[in-house]
Amino acid sequence: MDEGGTGSAEGPPGRGHRRIPEATVARLPLYLRCLLEVAESKTVTISSERLAEMAGVNAAKVRKDLSYLGSYGTRGVGYDVEYLLFQISRELGLTQDWPVVIVGIGNLGHALANYRGFGARGFRVVALVDADGSKVGEQIGELRVRHLEDLPAIAAEESVAIGVIATPAGAAQDVADRLVHAGVSSILNFAPALITVPEGVSLRKVDLSIELQILSFYQQRRAGVVAS
């Protein structure tokens, strides 16, 4: 899918060594999370079956997904947890860290700015930006909110790779355009608006109201089935 999830638009295929299916890419972070948990308990190896159980997927899927990365397992034994962790991290580009800018410092922007878990794994919020002059200068954690107009300078100084849009819907496309123009080539959009970006820019979206509406669909189905 999503796609998903959530589903969402994708960047171009790129051309690394192997061609990894989109659906697999979307599951790698899931495996990563499970492996981190397993690693804490000093477990040395893990079978596809166990990993599948933890991730809530089918064991064959785990094996096929991992096989796209290479033959990192040992037949009759399983996968070395630490080694697999490293390989997945590397594949996901988490061995380097990516400077992130958050645009739109309202309720959600605040929450994102304070979110621990950026730093943990390869992402570092280097700037907070808002179009509203009255918010500029506000201190949040270690950062001070800067003006949207400064985006090109900020992006260049900090080599921003990823932009997070947390503005109202109406501003989202403009902000996306500015991000792209400033050289940011990965965008995560939280605004409830459809935005478009040029080829070569990755765009993913997180949309609360869409998720709720999908839940509503299935909720209604169940209610309907019960009633009939």
Added chain:
Amino acid sequence: MDEGGTGSAEGPPGRGHRRIPEATVARLPLYLRCLLEVAESKTVTISSERLAEMAGVNAAKVRKDLSYLGSYGTRGVGYDVEYLLFQISRELGLTQDWPVVIVGIGNLGHALANYRGFGARGFRVVALVDADGSKVGEQIGELRVRHLEDLPAIAAEESVAIGVIATPAGAAQDVADRLVHAGVSSILNFAPALITVPEGVSLRKVDLSIELQILSFYQQRRAGVVAS
């Protein structure tokens, strides 16, 4: 995908009149949003081509998606905007309103509690809940935060249909269990944790770090291609 979430786990198929593919269900909210925008400009009909362009998908996909709902278009003309709006709303269960409870009133919970857009379309936040006694009683908008222990009573009183989990990862599974136990059968999980629910409960997730990691993958690919 997903899924999608952006990709995410689904509820059971249910058995309404028609069997609507999951991928289609995930796009209906998108069409709905586009149609709402079009409706404001007093446009009476819309072609699949135009709608596709707005939604950023292929026209054939729009037609096929809409055909699962019924034959609501007119050949040679297009779709009546108002009529289609109504049909999609009905299909998504948005003609009734769904009481929502938000569990976990930290940064994110606050942001969600203040989010306008719940009320707009069929969702109504009826309760805010937290396990931390020091947060109980805090006033947010029109609601006062209540204790997690009161969840069963709240769910029953308010006929809560949808639970939103905005707790830290460690608490997510416990909260999910409590929600299910209290009779909530749709859950939207924002916590960066894998949770499981029984058959008959829909679960979707919104996971910032997964989305960032997916972006990181494609970002790295592009960087790699440029470098080589």
Added chain:
DNA sequence: GCATGTGAATAGATTCACAGCG
């Protein structure tokens, strides 16, 4: 023996292309 890795089979989603109808 046992769990991986992978071709083959199946299922699901997208796109094509055109018949059908207003």
Added chain:
DNA sequence: CGCTGTGAATCTATTCACATGC
């Protein structure tokens, strides 16, 4: 004629089932 609705073709993803190799 124009645009919908939809079978057929294609592409993508999932699952099966077993040969392979530690």
